[in-house]
Amino acid sequence: MSTFLQIQAIEKGWGHGVTVGPVTLDIARGEILALLGPSGSGKTTMLRLLAGFETADGGRIAVAGEDVTTVPPARRRFGMVFQHYALFPHLDVGENVGFGLQGRGKGDEGRATQQISEALALVDLAGFERRKVHELSGGQQQRVALARALAPEPRVLLLDEPLSNLDPALRERTRHELREVIKRVGITTVFVTHEQEEAFDLGDRIAVLNDGHLEQVGAPDDLYEHPSNLFVATFVGRANVFRGPSARALGGNGTGILVVRPERLRFAEAGLPGVVRERRYTGVAAFFLVEGDDQQRFEVLAEPDAARVGQRVYVEATRVIAL
Amino acid sequence: MIRRLRNTDLAAVALTLLLAWLVVYPILVVGADAADGTALRAFVTRPGEWAALWASVWISLVSVILAAAIGIPLAFLFEWFDFPGRKTLGALIALPVVLPPLVGVIAFLFLYGESGFIARAIQAALHLQNAPWRLQGAVAILLVHAYSMYVYFYLFTRAGLAKLDVSMLEAAQALGADRRATLRRVIVPLLRPSLVGAAMLTFMTALGSFSAPYIFGGGFRVMTTQIVATKLNGDLPLAMVETVALAVIAVLGLVILRRTEGDDILVALGKGIAPRPRPIRRASVRWLAAALGWGFAVLLLLPHLTLLLVSLVPYGAWTTEILPPVINLENYRRLFSEAERLRPMVNSLWMAAVSTAIAVALALAAGWLIVRRRVAWRRVIEGLLALPWALPGTVFAIALAITFSVHAPLQLRFVLVGTAVILPLAYLVRALPLTGRGILASYRQLDPSLEEAAASLGAGRWRTLARVTLPQLRPGLAAGASLAFVAALGDIVASIVLYTYETRPVSIEILSSLRLSETGVAAAFGVVLMLVSAIVLGVGARR
Numbered sequence: 025m026s027t028f029l030q031i032q033a034i035e036k037g038w039g040h041g042v043t044v045g046p047v048t049l050d051i052a053r054g055e056i057l058a059l060l061g062p063s064g065s066g067k068t069t070m071l072r073l074l075a076g077f078e079t080a081d082g083g084r085i086a087v088a089g090e091d092v093t094t095v096p097p098a099r100r101r102f103g104m105v106f107q108h109y110a111l112f113p114h115l116d117v118g119e120n121v122g123f124g125l126q127g128r129g130k131g132d133e134g135r136a137t138q139q140i141s142e143a144l145a146l147v148d149l150a151g152f153e154r155r156k157v158h159e160l161s162g163g164q165q166q167r168v169a170l171a172r173a174l175a176p177e178p179r180v181l182l183l184d185e186p187l188s189n190l191d192p193a194l195r196e197r198t199r200h201e202l203r204e205v206i207k208r209v210g211i212t213t214v215f216v217t218h219e220q221e222e223a224f225d226l227g228d229r230i231a232v233l234n235d236g237h238l239e240q241v242g243a244p245d246d247l248y249e250h251p252s253n254l255f256v257a258t259f260v261g262r263a264n265v266f267r268g269p270s271a272r273a274l275g276g277n278g279t280g281i282l283v284v285r286p287e288r289l290r291f292a293e294a295g296l297p298g299v300v301r302e303r304r305y306t307g308v309a310a311f312f313l314v315e316g317d318d319q320q321r322f323e324v325l326a327e328p329d330a331a332r333v334g335q336r337v338y339v340e341a342t343r344v345i346a347l
Numbered sequence: 348m349i350r351r352l353r354n355t356d357l358a359a360v361a362l363t364l365l366l367a368w369l370v371v372y373p374i375l376v377v378g379a380d381a382a383d384g385t386a387l388r389a390f391v392t393r394p395g396e397w398a399a400l401w402a403s404v405w406i407s408l409v410s411v412i413l414a415a416a417i418g419i420p421l422a423f424l425f426e427w428f429d430f431p432g433r434k435t436l437g438a439l440i441a442l443p444v445v446l447p448p449l450v451g452v453i454a455f456l457f458l459y460g461e462s463g464f465i466a467r468a469i470q471a472a473l474h475l476q477n478a479p480w481r482l483q484g485a486v487a488i489l490l491v492h493a494y495s496m497y498v499y500f501y502l503f504t505r506a507g508l509a510k511l512d513v514s515m516l517e518a519a520q521a522l523g524a525d526r527r528a529t530l531r532r533v534i535v536p537l538l539r540p541s542l543v544g545a546a547m548l549t550f551m552t553a554l555g556s557f558s559a560p561y562i563f564g565g566g567f568r569v570m571t572t573q574i575v576a577t578k579l580n581g582d583l584p585l586a587m588v589e590t591v592a593l594a595v596i597a598v599l600g601l602v603i604l605r606r607t608e609g610d611d612i613l614v615a616l617g618k619g620i621a622p623r624p625r626p627i628r629r630a631s632v633r634w635l636a637a638a639l640g641w642g643f644a645v646l647l648l649l650p651h652l653t654l655l656l657v658s659l660v661p662y663g664a665w666t667t668e669i670l671p672p673v674i675n676l677e678n679y680r681r682l683f684s685e686a687e688r689l690r691p692m693v694n695s696l697w698m699a700a701v702s703t704a705i706a707v708a709l710a711l712a713a714g715w716l717i718v719r720r721r722v723a724w725r726r727v728i729e730g731l732l733a734l735p736w737a738l739p740g741t742v743f744a745i746a747l748a749i750t751f752s753v754h755a756p757l758q759l760r761f762v763l764v765g766t767a768v769i770l771p772l773a774y775l776v777r778a779l780p781l782t783g784r785g786i787l788a789s790y791r792q793l794d795p796s797l798e799e800a801a802a803s804l805g806a807g808r809w810r811t812l813a814r815v816t817l818p819q820l821r822p823g824l825a826a827g828a829s830l831a832f833v834a835a836l837g838d839i840v841a842s843i844v845l846y847t848y849e850t851r852p853v854s855i856e857i858l859s860s861l862r863l864s865e866t867g868v869a870a871a872f873g874v875v876l877m878l879v880s881a882i883v884l885g886v887g888a889r890r
Contacts, residue, residue, distance in 0.1 A: 077517050097520040104521040110514035114536040123532070124522030176522060 028053035034083030058227030103173030118153030124176035183215035295340035373746035386584035418500025447837020454650035487563035507541030555739030658870035699835035702774035732783035740840035778831035785827025829887025
């Protein structure tokens with residue numbers, strides 16, 4: 025895996041003791057990297073540092089070996105899709121998409137027109153050139169913003185919460201379309217999200233940020249099955265955390281913390297005892313909220329009819345993550 | 348349900364007719380009466396008429412250019428750069444807009460006029476026989492206009508810049524646009540509605556401006572002063588033709604400016620975050636910006652400080668000295684102790700209060716019919732409310748003077764000229780666009796479910812109005828009402844055409860004091876007017 029976008033010990037201080045970084049990350053050519061973290065974790069700052077809207081206090085950013093740490097955004101050739109798209113309301117769709125094509129060499133008009141229609145075709149909006157941006161639906165605006173960012177053929181694509189402005193129903197479909205377009209173009213992409221599902225679905229790898237620090241980088245399976253710490257374990261996916269005797273009852277060695285996903289717990293004849301307090305039915309399965317004898321509560325994902333509320337149960341783990 | 352609808356329709360019809368009678372009918376009467384052969388011929392053949400008409404147009408256009416040249420750079424300076432005193436100064440330099448034009452004009456006269464503070468100082472310093480200059484004619488008018496009207500550009504541009512979405516600028520940068528390209532291709536197009544709005548407001552204000560040409564014009568006539576002079580000469584038919592000519596120019600100007608505005612909807616799609624003001628890094632530049640800002644603020648406040656000083660000088664005490672030899676509160680004492688001098692103050696206050704109250708009530712009714720009931724001809728009602736803004740005050744003054752000097756009940760014309768009713772009526776007409784705009788804007792932002800919630804909690808119509816609707820409308824209502832009140836308080840345009848001795852307002856008293864060379868009393872009136880206006884506007888702007 026050859027590194028295309030290199031982030032080396034980049035950091036940024038905000039005063040009041042708030043600091044982001046130092047973060048070091050290598051991103052391969054054509055890879056989609058998700059920056060995942062809760063609000064205030066520094067993921068947006070990281071993206072803005074990459075775009076050049078913020079200047080780093082230390083560290084280095086390089087693209088294909090070229091140091092761009094101090095290159096202003098206008099000359100960095102990074103495409104960006106903004107959270108609220110930032111489509112220019114005084115320009116129509118075609119003019120928006122063509123915005124980045126002007127002033128880059130004296131290309132003839134015909135070529136720009138060609139590039140605009142290609143970019144629009146890429147996002148399935150062929151023929152939308154003369155539409156006004158406020159006449160478009162939210163999903164269409166998002167695709168125009170993507171076409172606009174891609175039209176000047178940037179080296180890296182940056183997306184700030186690309187789907188947060190869409191209806192939940194539309195989100196999943198758009199996610200797949202977005203991934204398809206990015207993969208077809210083959211552009212190296214970094215996007216910010218606070219939703220684990222989105223990060224999993226869209227990203228090849230995920231970088232988990234918390235409190236300005238990089239907690240872990242890895243493929244979705246990696247993060248889910250082998251979280252390197254408690255934060256990643258609980259932030260990525262649902263997790264039950266056990267300590268002490270209950271951890272031992274589930275097969276832990278008794279010293280550390282045991283993290284068990286709800287689907288890795290099952291009702292059994294013996295094991296950790298408890299009483300079912302709630303049942304949340306989801307259709308294919310149900311979440312059972314169980315209160316252990318030490319008053320600790322945890323979730324078990326099982327067949328909808330596996331237990332009743334108020335029933336005394338024993339729980340065993342099929343797979344545990346020891347931290 | 349059917350009965351409710353009928354009530355709504357009845358109310359809408361009543362309001363429309365009332366507004367039409369107030370703001371359209373007088374104009375139609377003048378238009379019809381102006382179709383008089385002799386007067387038309389007189390207007391067309393006299394060179395003075397064309398000169399005044401042309402003067403009105405070019406003075407207004409140059410005023411727009413001057414105001415833009417001062418206001419736009421200031422707006423960028425204060426919105427985008429941070430330097431010591433930015434906030435205080437930013438508010439201070441918006442001051443001229445809130446003061447009655449007449450007060451600004453006489454303050455200017457006392458400072459820059461031929462017997463003003465500065466001329467006097469130069470005369471004494473250089474031992475001159477006569478004043479070094481005469482502040483008169485077009486230049487003087489333009490100076491006063493630039494001084495008071497740059498605020499429109501300043502405020503509109505700042506508002507436009509504040510609404511600018513910072514991600515819009517970043518998007519341009521990410522697409523390869525440098526600073527100048529961003530300014531040219533993104534910022535200016537996005538600011539265009541604000542700039543056109545400011546240009547329209549400046550053009551209309553300059554076209555309708557009366558105080559400055561009246562006091563500084565001398566032999567130089569613009570249309571507003573020409574109309575009043577013709578009316579005073581008793582040539583009513585000619586005054587009507589002139590009035591129609593001025594109205595036509597105003598409407599033409601509006602139409603042309605509207606066209607440049609276009610019909611684009613320039614609302615950003617997301618909720619924008621305005622760019623934060625940038626601190627100026629280099630100390631020398633930062634101090635230069637601060638010094639410029641402070642210097643400008645002092646320059647702007649100087650006339651009003653002069654006004655304050657002059658108001659403290661008793662009659663006849665200040666003759667040739669550079670600084671006044673005596674300073675006391677004699678003028679203020681006379682203002683409040685002499686019944687004949689107190690009277691204009693009381694007149695102005697009650698007339699402004701009554702006209703504002705009625706304008707608020709009418710605007711509330713209009714807001715309810717337009718926004719809540721969505722009556723079929725809501726655009727007509729809205730247009731009627733806004734119409735007085737589109738025509739200079741002199742046009743309405745003459746129109747009301749003509750319409751309501753005849754007793755013809757069947758034509759809905761009554762003799763109101765010469766009674767205490769006519770001035771409040773004139774103020775009311777001028778107040779409608781101000782209260783209308785404020786209340787309609789607030790009404791549109793008011794979530795209807797708030798009123799529905801009140802209703803579902805058992806509140807009746809009046810309780811909902813008092814406890815939910817009015818408190819929610821308060822910002823727009825207070826802003827509109829305070830502007831209307833201050834405009835009426837300092838009005839001279841309508842007053843000079845319609846006043847009677849019994850109902851003479853402060854502005855007329857200021858003019859007659861000036862004519863009697865009682866500058867101290869005139870200044871004291873000006874200061875009181877300024878203070879009351881500032882307090883009312885301060886209260887109105889409070890959140």
